[in-house]
Amino acid sequence: MIDWEKKLDWVKNQANTIKSGVKSKQPMKVGQALTKVFLLVVLILAIGPQYTNEDGWELRIVSFALSPANEIGDTFAGIAGVLAFLWIIVTVWLQSKELAAQHKELKATREELKLTREAHQKQVSILEKQAVIFEIEQADRLxxxxxxxxxxxxxxxxxxxxxxxxxxxxxxxxxxxxxxxxxxxxxxxxxxxxxxxxxxxxxxxxxxxxxxxxxxxxxxxxxxxxxxxxxxxxxxxxxxxxxxxxxxxxxxxxxxxxxxxxxxxxxxxxxxxxxxxxxxxxxxx
Structure with missing residues (x-):
């Protein structure tokens, strides 16, 4: 006997994982949770009963197993297509996140280079002032x-x-x-x-x-x-x-x-x- 309450709790948990993953910008967590939910839906549909005019009520998994090879292949292709599309989205999200991180890093690098350049300019200015002071002191000594x-x-x-x-x-x-x-x-x-x-x-x-x-x-x-x-x-x-x-x-x-x-x-x-x-x-x- 299937414990539907536990299954509902599990679905809620996965929904919360998806929600927190979206908020925290963690595409892997979102992708994994969506994959689990999708496979659960497929599993539920597979073990669920269906009615046909020829055989009456029977499990979909039985009907699926007795189906022609091309139908089985199309079914698996459809499932794989959905998962592939899902993980393409996750991959794009990951790349976008990495690009954002690289952009942030490049911005930080530019800021650091700017600070380094300003520090170098200040150092050059100080050295020039020291050179002028040295020349003045040397002239005074002469x-x-x-x-x-x-x-x-x-x-x-x-x-x-x-x-x-x-x-x-x-x-x-x-x-x-x-x-x-x-x-x-x-x-x-x-x-x-x-x-x-x-x-x-x-x-x-x-x-x-x-x-x-x-x-x-x-x-x-x-x-x-x-x-x-x-x-x-x-x-x-x-x-x-x-x-x-x-x-x-x-x-x-x-x-x-x-x-x-x-x-x-x-x-x-x-x-x-x-x-x-x-x-x-x-x-x-």
């Missing part, structure tokens, strides 16, 4: 080193010009009686300098005054004394060139300081003095 060198050389030049009385010369007319006084034109006239910068500025002014005074002597054809220590002033000019050497490495503020002292003018004045006929030639008494 400017500081150039300033220290400039200050040191400027201090030595200031000391050299302030001590001209020890190593330099004065030019004066030959017929002028000094009477024990220090007279004549020195190249540098520095008095009470307050700093190296001030001493150099006074030296620039003094060299210009000396140059103008000597030109005045030549204009009046005044016979003046000559100096035999031209080499000392050549060395002084060479030292001025050394002081001017770090100009390009100086900061803008230090370049303004350099320009305000007139070192270019001092260099030109010394060159002109060295070319004038105020020096004792070799063999000249």
């Amino acid at each position: 400017e500081m080193r150039a300033k220290d060198q400039f200050d040191q050389m400027l201090g030595l030049l200031s000391e050299l010009m302030q001590n001209e009385e020890r190593w330099g010369s004065r030019w004066r007319p030959r017929n002028l009686n000094s009477s024990g006084m220090i007279i004549g034109l020195p190249v540098f006239e520095i008095r009470k300098a307050t700093s190296a910068d001030d001493a150099v500025k006074q030296g620039v002014s003094g060299s210009l005054v000396c140059l103008r005074g000597l030109k005045e002597y030549f204009h009046k054809k005044t016979d003046i004394s000559k100096s035999d220590i031209r080499d000392a002033y050549l060395q002084c000019l060479s030292f001025v060139h050394e002081v001017m050497r770090p100009y390009e490495q100086l900061s803008p503020g230090q370049k303004m300081r350099f320009d305000s002292m007139g070192l270019d003018q001092l260099r030109d004045n010394l060159r002109e003095l060295l070319e004038m006929d105020i020096w004792v030639e070799s063999g000249e008494v």
Whole structure:
């Protein structure tokens, strides 16, 4: 005796499986449940009675077994066709689900690549900023080193010009009686300098005054004394060139300081003095 209540419970269970499979997007569960329900329907129909005019009531399974071979084949083909159609639907569903998963994965990959690209761009930006900072720091170090060198050389030049009385010369007319006084034109006239910068500025002014005074002597054809220590002033000019050497490495503020002292003018004045006929030639008494 068939327990129809259990069968109904089983059908309800399969219906719930189909429903939950559809909601949770699990095509395999849905396909399996539909296959079971379909086969159960086929089984019920197969064992169910049927009435014929020739034999009266009999089981369909008996009638099916006694049917011609082509009818049996058509029946199995029909059952297989339904199952095949069902699992084609399940297969398409599975492929659709896989394609959706691939699409989601590709989207996640694109997002990851986008984040990676943005991170790379940020890293490049940081490296560029670090490079700029490094260049600025390196420029600052070079400017500081150039300033220290400039200050040191400027201090030595200031000391050299302030001590001209020890190593330099004065030019004066030959017929002028000094009477024990220090007279004549020195190249540098520095008095009470307050700093190296001030001493150099006074030296620039003094060299210009000396140059103008000597030109005045030549204009009046005044016979003046000559100096035999031209080499000392050549060395002084060479030292001025050394002081001017770090100009390009100086900061803008230090370049303004350099320009305000007139070192270019001092260099030109010394060159002109060295070319004038105020020096004792070799063999000249």
